[in-house]
Amino acid sequence: MADRLMRALAYDGQVRVSAVICTDAVETARKRHDAFPTAIAALGRTMASTLLLSWGLKGEGSITLRIFGDGPLGGIIVTGDAHGNIKGYVQEPQTDLPLNARGKLDVGGAIGKGDLYITKDIGLKEPYTGSVPLVTGEIGDDVASYLMSSEQTPSVVSVGVLVNPDYSVAAAGGIIIQAMPGADDAVLDDLELKLQGARAVSGLINEGADVRGIIQNYLPGVEVQFLEEKEIQWHCNCSYDRISGLLKSIGVDELEDMIEKDGETEVVCHFCSSHYHFDRQQLEALLEDMKQDLQK
Ligand SMILES: [Zn+2]
Structure with missing residues (x-):
């Protein structure tokens, strides 16, 4: 299935949702950089986050996520544009750590303590850059923390990469759910309840879910207004x-x-x-x- 990004509204427009599948793009990144599992999980989660945050980009606009931690991975830099192009790299792609206590790829341990920087270039004279200290280094939490402190938007960000035993990428993607200003408390309560039962996005993708399916899995029984679906792809504009x-x-x-x-x-x-x-x-x-x- 081709890589895709879906944007939607739920709860009568009080909640904004985007879901992305970027398995092919992350697999291309892995091959390009000969990245090991922990490193590609970190890079892939950053790529998924960047795509999820590319909402509202137009024309030549772009968004860049940079993560600088004191762990063995070094820095991660990912840039996406309004046309669904995504590219990125990690400083030490051959980083691979033992699984963490929960049996997952130890992205937080590989990144360490540091900061997340987000630069949005929407065609104004100066691109806007904001930053937050990393919360866990697991990337989804860190992006949510950024959105809260920089844009005052309560958000749930779940991004994940599933790696096969031969190191190839089995599934990569994510979902972002954001409460719009003035959302009803009842909506937020219902959302919280629904999210308690949510599963990892990478697992859903691995089982064949499409971008609509991911959103419906996170918001079961909620009426969703699908707005825009577009293809995304790995692309570097170097020449x-x-x-x-x-x-x-x-x-x-x-x-x-x-x-x-x-x-x-x-x-x-x-x-x-x-x-x-x-x-x-x-x-x-x-x-x-x-x-x-x-x-x-
Ligand atoms: Zn290039």
Whole structure:
């Protein structure tokens, strides 16, 4: 089943819900980065969260989640855009810890203590960035804490990744349920009751649930108004031109130095691990471009 994102309203518009299935995108990330189970669980949960929070992005808008903890994973950076594209990486993808006390992949232990940063670029002059200290490092809780402190929106965020014994990704996705301002107490009480019986999203996806099914499983018997369903996909927008631009930004002296010493260079895109090789001729052409730009 293709990766999908669904947005919906429930309880007569008093509650906003999004569900996402991103199994293929997370499996692509795993292969790209050769990530081990704990690392791909952390990256996959961050990818699912980013997709869930991409509500309201338009045109060239984007959202970036960054998690910096003191655990063995290092940082995690994920960016999503309005077109359902998602990309991301973790600093130490070969991190793998023993299962935690509950028999789950120890994402919180791998991330450690630190902060979550969310940057939303909705086309204004300056993108908005907010941050919160990590609560558990399990990512869902941390994103919910961010939404409470930064947007004053009580939210339940459940994100999960199920990994097969051969390390491939069996299921990845999540759900976010948010009370809109002024929601009735009765609605919140009913919601709380329903969520007590909720199951892990990754398990539902593994059993073949689609995005509607995930929402209906979390809100049994509740009338849901489905608004928008769209495909999402792993996509990195790096290219030879973009990387050339990056190389140019290091400065004339450094580039001359590089040509003299090595005669070639290889640049790796962090987000997708694509390799870009520049030989002497290509580097000299870049240098020529830079010198011409400087004369303008
Ligand atoms: Zn890339």
